[in-house]
Amino acid sequence: MSRAEAVRRASPLWTLGLFRSELLTTFRRWRTLALLGVLAAVPVLVGIAVRIETGDGSSAGGGGGGGPAFISQITNNGLFLVFTALAATLPFFLPMAVGVVAGDALAGEANAGTLRYLLVAPAGRTRLLFTKYAAVLVFCLVATLVVAVSALATGALLFPLGDLTTISGTRIGFSEGLVRALLIALVVAASLVGVAALGLFVSTLTSSGIAAMATTVGLLITVQIVGQIPQLHAVHPYLFSHYWLSFADLMREPVHWDDLTKNLGLQALYAAVFGSAAWARFTSKDITA
Amino acid sequence: MGEASVREPDGAGAEPGVRAGDGAVIATRALTKRYRGGQLAVDGLHLTVPEGSVFGFLGPNGSGKTTTIRMLMGLIEPTSGTAHVLGRPMPRSARAVLPHVGALIEGPALYGFLSGRDNLLRYDSADPTADPRTRRVRVAAALDRVGLTAAAGKKAKAYSLGMKQRLGLAAALLQPRRLLVLDEPTNGLDPQGMREIRTLVRALASDGITVFLSSHLLDEIEQVCTHAAVMAQGRLITQGPVADLAAGARGRLAVTTPDPADAARVLKEQGVADVVVAGDRVTGEAPERDLAEVNAALVTAGVRVRGFGVERASLEDAFVALTGEGFDVAG
Ligand SMILES: Nc1ncnc2c1ncn2[C@@H]1O[C@H](COP(=O)(O)OP(=O)(O)OP(=O)(O)O)[C@@H](O)[C@H]1O
Numbered sequence: 001m002s003r004a005e006a007v008r009r010a011s012p013l014w015t016l017g018l019f020r021s022e023l024l025t026t027f028r029r030w031r032t033l034a035l036l037g038v039l040a041a042v043p044v045l046v047g048i049a050v051r052i053e054t055g056d057g058s059s060a061g062g063g064g065g066g067g068p069a070f071i072s073q074i075t076n077n078g079l080f081l082v083f084t085a086l087a088a089t090l091p092f093f094l095p096m097a098v099g100v101v102a103g104d105a106l107a108g109e110a111n112a113g114t115l116r117y118l119l120v121a122p123a124g125r126t127r128l129l130f131t132k133y134a135a136v137l138v139f140c141l142v143a144t145l146v147v148a149v150s151a152l153a154t155g156a157l158l159f160p161l162g163d164l165t166t167i168s169g170t171r172i173g174f175s176e177g178l179v180r181a182l183l184i185a186l187v188v189a190a191s192l193v194g195v196a197a198l199g200l201f202v203s204t205l206t207s208s209g210i211a212a213m214a215t216t217v218g219l220l221i222t223v224q225i226v227g228q229i230p231q232l233h234a235v236h237p238y239l240f241s242h243y244w245l246s247f248a249d250l251m252r253e254p255v256h257w258d259d260l261t262k263n264l265g266l267q268a269l270y271a272a273v274f275g276s277a278a279w280a281r282f283t284s285k286d287i288t289a
Numbered sequence: 290m291g292e293a294s295v296r297e298p299d300g301a302g303a304e305p306g307v308r309a310g311d312g313a314v315i316a317t318r319a320l321t322k323r324y325r326g327g328q329l330a331v332d333g334l335h336l337t338v339p340e341g342s343v344f345g346f347l348g349p350n351g352s353g354k355t356t357t358i359r360m361l362m363g364l365i366e367p368t369s370g371t372a373h374v375l376g377r378p379m380p381r382s383a384r385a386v387l388p389h390v391g392a393l394i395e396g397p398a399l400y401g402f403l404s405g406r407d408n409l410l411r412y413d414s415a416d417p418t419a420d421p422r423t424r425r426v427r428v429a430a431a432l433d434r435v436g437l438t439a440a441a442g443k444k445a446k447a448y449s450l451g452m453k454q455r456l457g458l459a460a461a462l463l464q465p466r467r468l469l470v471l472d473e474p475t476n477g478l479d480p481q482g483m484r485e486i487r488t489l490v491r492a493l494a495s496d497g498i499t500v501f502l503s504s505h506l507l508d509e510i511e512q513v514c515t516h517a518a519v520m521a522q523g524r525l526i527t528q529g530p531v532a533d534l535a536a537g538a539r540g541r542l543a544v545t546t547p548d549p550a551d552a553a554r555v556l557k558e559q560g561v562a563d564v565v566v567a568g569d570r571v572t573g574e575a576p577e578r579d580l581a582e583v584n585a586a587l588v589t590a591g592v593r594v595r596g597f598g599v600e601r602a603s604l605e606d607a608f609v610a611l612t613g614e615g616f617d618v619a620g
Pocket residue numbers: 288324325326328329330348349350351352353354355356357505
């Protein structure tokens with residue numbers, strides 16, 4: 001009997017195999033690719049719309065009135081399409097995509113029955129949960145970068161590139177602008193950490209992938225509606241979406257860190273609360289599916 | 290659970306501390322599971338699976354076989370009682386025990402959008418004690434062992450039920466195991482496939498692997514198992530070596546003769562109970578005394594005997610004798 005044991009001398013690094021496999025599995029799902037496709041299409045549509053609307057030389061958004069942030073600047077500098085696209089997708093498209101992936105993370109496996117085989121492999125419940133959360137966070141980053149890169153490519157194709165003016169009125173060089181764009185993309189990705197934790201928690205509650213996805217997206221919509229009702233302003237600072245648009249402060253000179261750090265702190269709080277709840281639930285749950 | 294071996298650190302995947310205990314690979318004590326709905330699925334189960342056995346776990350639909358297996362594999366928490374697998378308590382020692390256990394629970398479950406090979410790669414990478422350097426080789430060997438090499442590149446959603454079942458078995462065979470837990474492994478297989486599985490189980494058993502096999506097919510258990518346990522309505526009715534179980538229901542004496550009426554009379558005189566005449570066959574419960582004397586009595590009485598012998602009781606006879614009922618689902 002010692003034969004089987006002699007073969008096993010596990011390396012701590014092997015535990016990362018599950019994370020790698022999780023990423024491969026997530027990004028090979030048709031659903032994930034469809035979500036990323038939709039996200040990539042948004043900047044293209046915005047870019048084309050702005051281009052058509054400003055074909056006569058006037059600036060978009062009626063000189064800075066409506067529309068997402070920065071939209072009036074796109075015609076001067078394609079780089080602004082990155083900021084516009086992130087501002088347009090952050091309230092709904094991005095968190096919805098994250099909610100779908102996070103909601104399905106465990107519930108989908110339970111639904112398909114593959115969860116029990118992962119657990120007897122044995123993946124370990126805590127390890128599996130962390131791996132799932134890490135993979136969802138990677139999806140947050142990839143989804144944001146897909147929007148940003150698609151916007152940058154569209155912006156470069158349809159509009160001139162060059163130096164840009166910050167919200168504070170100062171001018172920065174194009175390469176500095178690119179760095180800011182990357183920073184903004186990272187902050188936007190980090191803004192999704194809370195939704196991701198919420199989705200993962202919902203995912204531990206049910207063994208129906210569809211129900212978990214629908215619940216998470218439903219919660220997202222509810223939070224966004226609550227955020228629009230002035231009478232409920234007392235709860236607004238606790239909504240995960242409250243500081244989302246603070247990423248625009250990265251386009252000030254100097255940068256206003258106040259709301260940015262509040263946003264990151266709130267996301268960390270959501271991750272801690274719902275991450276713990278998900279852990280408590282998942283490690284004690286009967287897996288019968 | 291007051292056992293000395295319990296205090297092993299959890300999560301030490303590949304330690305040599307997993308021991309076979311006192312020869313029992315699986316040992317449960319008063320294991321009980323009541324589902325949240327209130328259903329008492331397993332009721333005070335005392336099960337002992339000896340090392341090296343092929344253990345048949347029999348019972349009608351809904352008798353609690355899968356529930357027991359779920360508890361053994363740490364998927365669900367027992368309501369009360371304890372379960373030890375490879376000498377260690379479950380579900381607490383799951384991470385140390387399960388790398389040595391291959392399992393097929395309630396049929397296979399696969400990622401339909403992945404190929405058969407990629408499914409196995411995924412399951413293997415879920416095991417932190419599985420060496421990634423040998424992963425592809427081990428996956429190929431497992432596929433080969435269940436005869437799926439040719440279909441390995443096909444998407445799993447395009448697999449037939451039998452192919453899925455084989456792939457599930459392959460997942461259980463990715464590593465050298467000490468225990469295989471197979472919940473109805475021949476479900477959905479064609480007769481050829483069933484035979485292959487039986488051959489595979491025998492081959493694994495001869496390698497020294499303990500096989501715990503649930504089934505409701507009695508002849509299947511009888512053909513491959515050395516030991517068996519019978520469940521009904523969540524309770525264990527009996528367990529032991531298959532030969533003993535079958536012997537529990539004594540075999541029947543069968544006489545083939547052109548003079549059945551005379552034969553029946555003589556057999557009754559000789560103390561054979563429950564004599565039944567069917568055409569030229571007369572059967573009855575084999576008596577305690579020497580059968581040679583019974584045969585001599587028949588011949589002395591002028592009964593012409595074509596055939597004389599004891600038909601071994603089947604496990605099915607044993608089951609019916611034990612449960613006093615057929616093989617029906619309890620309400
Ligand atoms: N998840 C569950 N929740 C509530 N009750 C359950 C659950 N799973 C099984 N049961 C009940 O527990 C009992 C035992 O079921 P189990 O699946 O263990 O039977 P089984 O012996 O495996 O049957 P089969 O031969 O049909 O696979 C049944 O009465 C069943 O209705």
